[in-house]
Amino acid sequence: MSYMDMFSLKGKVALVTGGSYGIGFAIARAYARAGARIAFNCRSQEHLDMAMTAYEKEGIEAQGYICDVTDTEKVRDMVADIDASLGTIDILVNNAGIIKRIPMCDMDEADFRQVIDIDLVAPFIVSKAVIPGMIAKGEGKIINICSMMSELGRETVSAYAAAKGGLKMLTRNICSEFGGANIQCNGIGPGYIATPQTAPLRQRQSDGSRHPFDAFIVSKTPAGRWGTTEDLEGPAIFLASHASDFVNGHILYVDGGILAYI
Ligand code: NDP
Numbered sequence: 001m002s003y004m005d006m007f008s009l010k011g012k013v014a015l016v017t018g019g020s021y022g023i024g025f026a027i028a029r030a031y032a033r034a035g036a037r038i039a040f041n042c043r044s045q046e047h048l049d050m051a052m053t054a055y056e057k058e059g060i061e062a063q064g065y066i067c068d069v070t071d072t073e074k075v076r077d078m079v080a081d082i083d084a085s086l087g088t089i090d091i092l093v094n095n096a097g098i099i100k101r102i103p104m105c106d107m108d109e110a111d112f113r114q115v116i117d118i119d120l121v122a123p124f125i126v127s128k129a130v131i132p133g134m135i136a137k138g139e140g141k142i143i144n145i146c147s148m149m150s151e152l153g154r155e156t157v158s159a160y161a162a163a164k165g166g167l168k169m170l171t172r173n174i175c176s177e178f179g180g181a182n183i184q185c186n187g188i189g190p191g192y193i194a195t196p197q198t199a200p201l202r203q204r205q206s207d208g209s210r211h212p213f214d215a216f217i218v219s220k221t222p223a224g225r226w227g228t229t230e231d232l233e234g235p236a237i238f239l240a241s242h243a244s245d246f247v248n249g250h251i252l253y254v255d256g257g258i259l260a261y262i
Helices: 003-007 024-033 046-056 072-085 109-137 158-183 197-203 212-220 228-241
Strands: 013-018 037-042 063-066 092-093 138-145 183-190 251-254
Touching: 003 183, 013 024, 013 072, 013 109, 024 037, 024 046, 024 092, 037 046, 037 072, 046 063, 072 109, 092 109, 092 228, 109 138, 109 158, 138 158, 138 228, 158 183, 158 197, 158 212, 183 228, 197 212, 228 251
Parallel strands: 013 037, 013 092, 037 063, 092 138, 138 183, 183 251
Antiparallel strands: none
């Protein structure tokens, strides 16, 4: 197999949850450029329209759905529709996620549960809907977007760290349970990536100085900068392609080295 073929996604069907902007958009775009047919979902018509325009501008034909990943029925319908129209899903990226930065003792249960629902329960729901098709096809790739918080705790992110730590273990479990069916399930643990989710951390203070956390991140990241969504494209293609067929149950941290240093 040539190196080009090894990394090619030609003929593959990929579903990227939360592909309307941010990391999900960049990964879906990379998959399309590598030859895959892509589907994505998000929660609002406004974001769906915005994303469709952005994909079109890139010359990409994407299939978009309004589907909250916590809604089991809607997820099942979306997966059935993709299977029927594009073909059985070969690659699933569980990317949709939220963060709530609230000190633990100020956080109410509803907020905690919402983060767990979207960041941990939803990857279970979507994977469960997709895995039977992968088993029938005899192959599949699942990529869970984890976080440095799969390894670390930090003030204000108790729910997020609990969810992303859980997602790391769900990744290992899917690997163990379905590796024999030729399904590889791995995670990507992004470091600090410039997206709408992290925009508040990059806002300038009223005196024009950097947000203290912004300065902290840059000083602690050996690469000396924030990550970009493009930094995740190569690792995401690797984990979706035949190049990673014997890689299973791993979390690939794409963090400019911060986890090694912090
Ligand atoms: P953004 O907030 O920029 O984008 C999140 C995406 O998820 C959007 O497309 C949003 O679409 C969608 N989404 C959110 N909730 C739901 C839901 N319930 N159902 C369907 N879609 C949903 O986040 P990022 O791109 O920054 O993050 C993507 C993933 O990477 C997340 O899992 C995040 O935790 C993880 N991550 C991000 C890091 C970073 O530094 N940015 C670091 C480590 C991990 P819409 O609003 O239109 O519904």
